[in-house]
Amino acid sequence: MRQVLLIDFGSTYTKLTAVNLDAPGVLAHAQTRTTADSDLSIGLNEGLALLEAQAGPFRFEARLACSSAAGGLNMVASGLVPNLTAKAAKLAAFGAGAKVIRTYAYQLTREDAEEIAGIRPDILLLTGGTDGGNSEVIIHNARRVSGIPSNFPVIVAGNRSAREKCADILMKSTHPVFCADNVMPEMNRLVIEPVQRVIRQVFLERIISAKGLSETQALLDGILMPTPSAVLEGLKLLAGGSNKHAGIGDLVAVDLGGATTDVYSIADGFPTGANTVLRGLIEPRVKRTVEGDIGMRFGARGVLEAAGSEAFTRLTGLPEEAVTRVIAGYSARPEALPANEEEEKVDFALAVLAIRTALGRHAGTLEKVYTPVGPMYQQTGKDLSGARRLVVTGGALIYAGNLKDIVREALMRADPLVLTPRDAIISCDRGYILSAMGLLSGYDQDAALELLLGAFGKEEENAAC
Amino acid sequence: MDRKTIILGVIGADVHAVGNQILNYAFMDAGFRVVNLGVMVSQEEFIEAAIESAADAIVVSSLYGHGELDCQGFRDKCDEAGLKGILLYVGGNIVVGKQPFAQVEERFRQMGFDRVFGPGTSPEEGIHALKEDLGVT
Numbered sequence: 001m002r003q004v005l006l007i008d009f010g011s012t013y014t015k016l017t018a019v020n021l022d023a024p025g026v027l028a029h030a031q032t033r034t035t036a037d038s039d040l041s042i043g044l045n046e047g048l049a050l051l052e053a054q055a056g057p058f059r060f061e062a063r064l065a066c067s068s069a070a071g072g073l074n075m076v077a078s079g080l081v082p083n084l085t086a087k088a089a090k091l092a093a094f095g096a097g098a099k100v101i102r103t104y105a106y107q108l109t110r111e112d113a114e115e116i117a118g119i120r121p122d123i124l125l126l127t128g129g130t131d132g133g134n135s136e137v138i139i140h141n142a143r144r145v146s147g148i149p150s151n152f153p154v155i156v157a158g159n160r161s162a163r164e165k166c167a168d169i170l171m172k173s174t175h176p177v178f179c180a181d182n183v184m185p186e187m188n189r190l191v192i193e194p195v196q197r198v199i200r201q202v203f204l205e206r207i208i209s210a211k212g213l214s215e216t217q218a219l220l221d222g223i224l225m226p227t228p229s230a231v232l233e234g235l236k237l238l239a240g241g242s243n244k245h246a247g248i249g250d251l252v253a254v255d256l257g258g259a260t261t262d263v264y265s266i267a268d269g270f271p272t273g274a275n276t277v278l279r280g281l282i283e284p285r286v287k288r289t290v291e292g293d294i295g296m297r298f299g300a301r302g303v304l305e306a307a308g309s310e311a312f313t314r315l316t317g318l319p320e321e322a323v324t325r326v327i328a329g330y331s332a333r334p335e336a337l338p339a340n341e342e343e344e345k346v347d348f349a350l351a352v353l354a355i356r357t358a359l360g361r362h363a364g365t366l367e368k369v370y371t372p373v374g375p376m377y378q379q380t381g382k383d384l385s386g387a388r389r390l391v392v393t394g395g396a397l398i399y400a401g402n403l404k405d406i407v408r409e410a411l412m413r414a415d416p417l418v419l420t421p422r423d424a425i426i427s428c429d430r431g432y433i434l435s436a437m438g439l440l441s442g443y444d445q446d447a448a449l450e451l452l453l454g455a456f457g458k459e460e461e462n463a464a465c
Numbered sequence: 466m467d468r469k470t471i472i473l474g475v476i477g478a479d480v481h482a483v484g485n486q487i488l489n490y491a492f493m494d495a496g497f498r499v500v501n502l503g504v505m506v507s508q509e510e511f512i513e514a515a516i517e518s519a520a521d522a523i524v525v526s527s528l529y530g531h532g533e534l535d536c537q538g539f540r541d542k543c544d545e546a547g548l549k550g551i552l553l554y555v556g557g558n559i560v561v562g563k564q565p566f567a568q569v570e571e572r573f574r575q576m577g578f579d580r581v582f583g584p585g586t587s588p589e590e591g592i593h594a595l596k597e598d599l600g601v602t
């Protein structure tokens with residue numbers, strides 16, 4: 001029997017999944033603590049013992065891992081215009097599985113440089129200008145960054161006319177320099193795959209060892225990618241299928257965490273209405289965003305701020321004072337589980353409003369314009385209102401009770417001008433299939449797809465929810 | 466390298482697309498690097514595109530009669546965004562009905578447009594003006 005081990009070193013938990021490739025199926029799944037502060041292999045060995053106890057002994061022909069341990073992949077993005085190259089840079093970094101700590105537009109100031117020095121990103125992405133367009137700002141910014149006394153790698157992916165100059169400037173600094181194609185070679189056209197490949201390469205070659213995660217390599221065939229990239233790979237395969245098998249088509253996924261919430265969409269999202277024109281940046285078919293202020297525990301206060309206390313009192317039936325008190329408690333104790341009815345109600349509302357807020361920020365919007373021939377709509381971003389499938393995943397799901405009720409409520413009272421899914425089939429992943437299959441997809445795509453379709457392929461909501 | 470870049474688009478809620486396409490091809494043919502934003506373009510979009518593309522001129526069309534409202538404050542916004550002195554053209558059916566062109570031209574010049582073209586202006590006239598103003602031989 002051909003066996004492969006898939007590992008996700010999460011920030012808190014390490015998840016192990018043993019799969020059989022001959023008759024594709026999951027043999028065993030185990031979860032242990034992540035031991036990034038000492039040596040990852042301690043937690044890994046504990047997990048292996050748990051796996052063995054379930055269905056061992058195993059003889060793995062490959063051990064593939066993804067990681068968001070030791071803080072994940074932290075990036076800073078810089079571009080020219082906020083809505084254009086700065087946004088393109090941010091989308092590219094998110095899509096490569098990074099946390100984007102901060103995005104800068106226009107010229108970097110001395111204060112910006114000091115702030116970046118304080119952030120100490122794993123990678124800084126420098127963009128700006130269409131090809132043949134503005135080169136002044138990116139060159140100025142390359143100079144600024146070259147003066148930051150640190151050795152984080154810099155990826156230059158802006159106006160190609162300025163590339164050499166930027167590389168020359170940075171080469172003389174303490175920063176390793178990498179170049180990639182422009183993220184926006186012409187107005188509104190995004191080209192993010194090339195820079196994402198470079199981010200991946202830098203992650204593999206430098207970040208893993210810089211974080212002290214490489215000692216584990218003896219036990220592994222490598223940490224191949226950041227965990228969010230693995231999830232994205234899994235979703236891409238599930239949506240698009242392979243040469244042999246069709247996928248399930250366009251989909252949206254939400255990963256609800258304690259501190260942050262990630263949203264993924266695999267869909268073109270072009271306008272569907274006859275009177276609707278698309279404005280601005282054409283967003284990538286494979287898109288990921290991260291809401292750094294939206295989550296079930298650390299991020300609870302952010303949900304309250306974004307959704308407003310009225311939404312909470314309406315959903316919970318509790319007075320505002322109770323809502324605020326429970327949320328303050330949750331923000332302070334990230335591991336807390338709801339202990340009474342009041343807390344359960346707030347948890348429900350938190351999950352609903354976190355999902356609604358995060359989906360709303362990820363999805364495109366419509367603006368009504370009154371013209372002499374009647375109303376027209378301008379669409380910015382992606383129209384996901386027709387998405388047929390919504391996959392919900394994430395560690396925070398364990399808190400939140402009946403998932404289907406939560407998601408349905410989240411989709412229901414959506415703003416009509418915000419193009420979130422309206423009526424999707426809800427599926428859920430209790431936290432490992434997507435990332436595991438994303439890892440496996442680069443090794444045995446057919447087996448990965450078969451397992452994904454087994455978990456999510458049915459035209460009904462899956463049992464795990 | 467010394468190809469001049471121009472931003473082209475139809476401003477406001479205006480959907481007249483035919484002239485825009487013709488201008489796009491005519492300007493490209495004349496050797497310009499054209500960034501065409503199409504129809505229903507806001508002032509902000511013109512300006513953002515001009516910044517990223519390091520444009521030499523912004524060529525605004527307005528066909529549906531509301532040009533005067535749509536163009537209000539355009540030059541000020543360009544100045545604010547650091548596009549000081551960028552060449553600004555406007556043309557098409559820029560006001561409602563048939564008004565004396567000299568007056569219309571004067572009003573748009575007051576708003577900061579470098580050149581104003583009346584109804585029925587050919588693309589060639591625009592190209593000629595651009596070449597003159599941008600020093601293209």
Ligand code: B12
Pocket residue numbers: 371372373478479480481482483484485487488524525526527528529530531554555556557558559560561562582584585586587588590591592
């Ligand atoms: C087709 C058309 C439509 C179509 C547009 C379809 C489309 N998606 O393109 C539809 C039915 C949608 C439409 C709607 C309207 N239209 Co209409 N439409 C026309 C029509 C018949 C032809 C336009 C056209 O394509 N011309 C051919 C192209 C090649 O010429 P052009 O657009 O003028 O562009 C050339 C020049 O102007 C010049 N140019 C343009 N910009 C610039 C800039 C510079 C710098 C330079 C140098 C040159 C330049 O070069 C271009 C290329 O040669 C004209 C009448 C006419 N015969 O022009 C009315 C006309 C433009 N429409 C008009 C009006 C009022 C409207 C409506 C407001 C109401 C209505 N009655 O339907 C709506 C507005 C909708 C909106 N939100 O924009 C009026 C405008 C009146 C005014 N400005 O005072 C016109 C002039 C008809 C009229 N005589 O009343 N319209």
